[in-house]
Amino acid sequence: MSEITRLDAVEILDSRARPTIAVECVTESGARGRAAGPSGASTGEHEAHELRDGDPDRYRGQGVRGAVANVHQRIAPAVRGMEVGDQEAIDRRLVELDGTEHKSNLGANAILAVSMAAAAAAAAEADRPLYRELGGPDATLLPVPQLNILNGGVHADNNVDVQEFMVVPVGVGSFADAVRAGAEVYGALEDALSERGLSTAVGDEGGFAPDLDSDEAALELLVEAIGAAGYHPGEEVAIALDVAASELYDGDVYRSLERGAGSVGSVGLIGVYERWCDAYPIVSIEDGLAEDDWEGWRALTGRLGERIRLVGDDLFVTSAERLKRGIERGAANAILVKPNQIGTVTETLRAIATAREAGYGQVISHRSGETEDTFIADLAVATDAGRIKTGAPARGERTAKYNRLLWIERELGEGARYAGSPAVERGGETR
Ligand code: PGA
Ligand code: ZN
DSSP, X not given: OOBEEEEEEEEEEOTTSOEEEEEEEEETTSOEEEEEOOBOSSOOTTSOOOOOOOOTTSGGGTOOXXXXXXXXXXXXXXHTTSBTTOHHHHHHHHHHHHOSTTOTTTOHHHHHHHHHHHHHHHHHHHTOOHHHHHHOTTOOEEOEXXXXXXXXXXXXXXXXXXXXXXXXXXXSSSHHHHHHHHHHHHHHHHHHHHHTTOOOOBOTTSOBOOOOSOHHHHHHHHHHHHHHTTOOBTTTBEEEEEOOGGGGBOSXXXXXXXXXXXXXXXXXXXXXXXXXXXXXXXEXXXXXXXXXXXXXXXXXXXXXXXXXXXXXXXXXXXOHHHHHHHHHHTOOSEEXXXXXXXXXXXXXXXXXXXXXXXXXXXXXEOOSBOOSOOHHHHHHHHTTOXXXXXXXXXXHHHHHHHHHHHHHHHHHGGGOEEOOGGGTSTTOOOO
């Protein structure tokens, strides 16, 4: 492995017309790796800090020229000369250089883009695909995709409260078949909406965003679309939700998911989930409760934890430390993994390893604001995570990840394995 000789950074656009940072890492031998960071909208309270300029005269205050300058002026001199393959040492240097708990000094956006670009440069240097560089020769498991085909919450302008209604092709034979199923159900949903005179405009992650009579009506539409596309709901294609309930919480009570019901406590929401799980083929609910409602999470896990996967996103923010707290308290049984919530590749891998040791599932995830960067596709294969969510089978920044996985499956050929239903089953082993 050779040394890092140069870092370059540039302010680019994400999928919501906001700036984000892209970094290029160059080594002594001339190998190059590039990466760009994503950005969330339903951001967790405990996430690492995203550094923005706040200058109202540029990009509505959203510019990242400060983060770009930090890469050039402060990070580059600190990592120059380091071995490009030594990801842990590079990430440790980045964390130490920043020196704050939430990476608010240099910006987690600047730090993560450097960390990912260094990993990409190491792969280029070794002339290996990134999933192999990060995961070794046994990295052959293709994740089950969770395709977000109906958007609500803060990702859409409609009246639906649940942020994401996803289809999960657990019962098909390959990743390519899963993408096909997702795309066919997406098309069937579009037809079903058109027939009813409902909007087929899309939300931030490419799913349709119609106004509906209730959130439950979205579940009925998904079941109908799965059937209309020729699949058996719950067999080939199941359903997953991301409620993003921190957005429904006002510090005491939740806005109910049943219209007209006003506010409810966590017990009320748990009751709704239980009814929905009885009536619909739901295999996973993410952020069913708010990020600091530990007692509620314990109750939710006690009630539904043996039946479905309960995924902590805002709850765990990809932090091994917060995850450990959850494991001790019996909160959730899976973690959502978003590298920019924590800020380096090494810390992301640590959160995944902590989850695996405790028997918690892992879902690798995009953000609502994305670029064409495909790092998370390789990360999912490298870590045997078993699941990935990266939006609808539509919009280039979403399909880039699915398409990258289609190439990886092709590249692995006979050696490729599809995670399938064990990835969503309680205690299901993906390794
Ligand atoms: P975000 O949404 O990227 O806006 O946070 C994705 C999610 O909540 O999983
Ligand atoms: Zn989420």
